[in-house]
Amino acid sequence: MHDFAPVLPLIRIHAAAEAPRECCGIVVRQTDGTLNYIACRNTASERDVFRIDPADAARAEDTGELVAYAHSHVYTPPMPTDADRVYMAETGVPWIIVNHPTGSFTINYPAPFVAPLEGRKFVHGVHDCYAIIRDHYATVLGITLADYPRVWGWWENFDLPDIYRENFAREGFVSIHEGALDVEALRRLKPHDVILFRIRAPRDNHAGVYVGENFMIHHLIDELSRRELLGEFYQRRARAILRHRSLMEGG
Numbered sequence: 001m002h003d004f005a006p007v008l009p010l011i012r013i014h015a016a017a018e019a020p021r022e023c024c025g026i027v028v029r030q031t032d033g034t035l036n037y038i039a040c041r042n043t044a045s046e047r048d049v050f051r052i053d054p055a056d057a058a059r060a061e062d063t064g065e066l067v068a069y070a071h072s073h074v075y076t077p078p079m080p081t082d083a084d085r086v087y088m089a090e091t092g093v094p095w096i097i098v099n100h101p102t103g104s105f106t107i108n109y110p111a112p113f114v115a116p117l118e119g120r121k122f123v124h125g126v127h128d129c130y131a132i133i134r135d136h137y138a139t140v141l142g143i144t145l146a147d148y149p150r151v152w153g154w155w156e157n158f159d160l161p162d163i164y165r166e167n168f169a170r171e172g173f174v175s176i177h178e179g180a181l182d183v184e185a186l187r188r189l190k191p192h193d194v195i196l197f198r199i200r201a202p203r204d205n206h207a208g209v210y211v212g213e214n215f216m217i218h219h220l221i222d223e224l225s226r227r228e229l230l231g232e233f234y235q236r237r238a239r240a241i242l243r244h245r246s247l248m249e250g251g
Contacts, residue, residue: 002029002067004096004107007037014039015072015100024050024071026057027096028064037070038063045152048074049083049123068107070096078106082115083123089113114139117217120225125150129207129219130163133194136209136217141192143246145171155205164196164204173242181235186214194242197234204239 007027014023014037025039040056050071060066069091073079078097080088088095088110098105114135120127130150137143148167154160161167173194177185181195189195189210197206208218211227216234219225228234 002027002035002094004035004068004094007035007070008096008098008105010037010039011070011072011096011098011105012100012103015074015098018042018072019074019100021047022050022072022074024052024069026052026060026066027068027070028060029067030064035067036064048076066093068094068096070098072098072100074100078104080106080108082113082120083126084108085111085113086115086126118225118227120219122219122222122224124152124221127219127225128221132217132219132225133207133209137192137244141244143244155201155203158203162203164207168194168242172245174245174248175240176243177241179239181230181238181241185238185241186230186235189241190243190247192244192247194244195230195234195238196240196242197237198239199237208234 004027011025014025021042023039024042025037027035027037029035038060040060041053042050043053044051078099080095080097084095088108089112092110095108096105097108115127117132117136122128134145134147137145148163150163151160154163177188191210191212193210195208195210195216196204198204199206206220208216210216214230215227216230217225217227
């Protein structure tokens with residue numbers, strides 16, 4: 001356990017300097033045992049999200065042992081969001097969250113966490129349409145799917161990897177239908193099938209998990225994840241039905 005009191009004033013100063021954006025940084029333990037806060041650049045485009053610049057993170061870790069991450073919440077309580085909890089579990093170290101402008105703070109310790117599948121706030125690369133599929137397969141079926149880094153706008157840039165078409169095959173999915181969902185395709189759908197969509201993009205850029213009775217669970221950009229009727233809008237924009245090999249007859 002560490003006494004983080006000495007670094008809190010530095011985090012508060014950084015939070016004030018970065019507001020209304022979130023600040024972010026790393027707490028390191030130096031060779032003499034003292035703690036120091038290293039302010040890092042936030043590379044996220046969204047105001048209420050942070051992504052630590054990798055070069056800054058590397059420089060911070062060169063100065064000592066990483067013992068905590070820190071960031072600010074501006075005008076919102078310093079309680080970890082669902083996305084924060086996911087990242088905390090991955091990092092395995094405490095997170096300090098400071099509110100601006102009050103200066104109140106929480107020190108949060110990592111624990112295994114999976115957010116509810118419905119009602120998640122969208123955070124690209126953490127809680128998005130691929131994350132819903134990963135978490136559905138892990139929590140409902142006990143099947144672990146690898147995570148893949150997602151660069152914002154990959155669906156419009158053919159120089160970037162196709163997150164869906166390239167990686168679903170690696171994860172054991174097989175296409176059982178290509179194109180929009182006609183009557184026959186809808187008849188073939190089974191719970192846990194993944195449906196790929198193309199919505200105002202040149203590549204497949206959205207996906208959902210079919211949960212039966214003509215409903216799917218999915219997560220659209222800037223909306224909460226939800227269970228939704230697989231209506232005509234989605235049927236026309238569907239591009240493929242994928243089924244995991246373990247769920248295929250004889251699989």
